Amino acid sequence: MASYASPAPDRSAQRKFFVTTPIPEPAMTMLRRSGHVDLPSGALSDTDLECACASGRYDVIVAQLNDRFDRDVLDAARIRGISNFAVGYNNIDVEHATANGVMVANTPEVLTDATADIAMLLILATARRAVEADTFMRSGQFDGWKPNLLLGHDITDRTLGLVGFGRIARATARRAVAFGMNVIFCARPSTERPTDTRDLADLAGSVRSVGWDELVTTSDFLSVHVPLNEQTHHLVNAAVLNAMKPSSILINTARGPIVDETALVSALESKAIAAAGLDVYEDEPRMATGLAQLPNTVLLPHIGSATVSVRAEMARLCALNAIAIAAGTIPPHAVNPQAWDL
Ligand code: GLV
Numbered sequence: 012m013a014s015y016a017s018p019a020p021d022r023s024a025q026r027k028f029f030v031t032t033p034i035p036e037p038a039m040t041m042l043r044r045s046g047h048v049d050l051p052s053g054a055l056s057d058t059d060l061e062c063a064c065a066s067g068r069y070d071v072i073v074a075q076l077n078d079r080f081d082r083d084v085l086d087a088a089r090i091r092g093i094s095n096f097a098v099g100y101n102n103i104d105v106e107h108a109t110a111n112g113v114m115v116a117n118t119p120e121v122l123t124d125a126t127a128d129i130a131m132l133l134i135l136a137t138a139r140r141a142v143e144a145d146t147f148m149r150s151g152q153f154d155g156w157k158p159n160l161l162l163g164h165d166i167t168d169r170t171l172g173l174v175g176f177g178r179i180a181r182a183t184a185r186r187a188v189a190f191g192m193n194v195i196f197c198a199r200p201s202t203e204r205p206t207d208t209r210d211l212a213d214l215a216g217s218v219r220s221v222g223w224d225e226l227v228t229t230s231d232f233l234s235v236h237v238p239l240n241e242q243t244h245h246l247v248n249a250a251v252l253n254a255m256k257p258s259s260i261l262i263n264t265a266r267g268p269i270v271d272e273t274a275l276v277s278a279l280e281s282k283a284i285a286a287a288g289l290d291v292y293e294d295e296p297r298m299a300t301g302l303a304q305l306p307n308t309v310l311l312p313h314i315g316s317a318t319v320s321v322r323a324e325m326a327r328l329c330a331l332n333a334i335a336i337a338a339g340t341i342p343p344h345a346v347n348p349q350a351w352d353l
Pocket of ligand 1: 076096097098099100122315316
């Protein structure tokens, strides 16, 4: 078990943070100025995290999206809150956090554009076979321009179907419209509740709300932008993949388990769909058997928000949230403000 690198002096009056993985500056300095910071001395196991939560030594856990806070951890936890270094918080059972008075906070908005850029990158890279072409070039196979070399597909005038219509989906829509794509969306696939046209804001006239079946069967690119929860787990399953056009391409920059990855490998192998561009995986960091061998995939290692400035801004928000929680105030980006009956 990893031990916690804790100095000897009595700092009981100080706010105490347990940071599961160091996050970019200015966050670590902000946290250290505000209180005492402990880091794990080695790789952090699930048991180590559970012990840190239950120890009573920490006000706030500054967590990563691969740190799991399930019901057992939260029932035993003696912490004020969790500041998650991510916009998504499917690693935390928020219902049980709330029931146990554990405040949860996240880092929304600052990563919207960067993640939409990655969705657009995957759309372009899959359509134009960028990874295949790069491999071809590096392996010395290029022996001159040819009329039929590595032909891909246009994105202009093609239909982009957005699964979800939150901030990142809208930012992707803006980019796609600029590329001349037709954009349709289904805001809440599970309920099919239509979107009020007033809710389209600057995208009114550029995008169209459709039902789930129409989205799946008519999109040339189906791009996933919903949070992972019980309703969206395996939303894109074998039936959905088989209902897509054989020429269509699946893009996922949201969360891996929204797509049944084994069914996706089968769909790509059988050419039920043409290609897939993924930044997230069902069982990260692992990939489903066969996925890495498929040439019609572009596979990124969960880098949607990975720019220097975005990660620094996420870190700043994460520290602000943690400091507020430790001080007993509602953090700027509270997921469950109702956790505290102030
Ligand atoms: C990254 O995936 C995030 O949720 O911030």
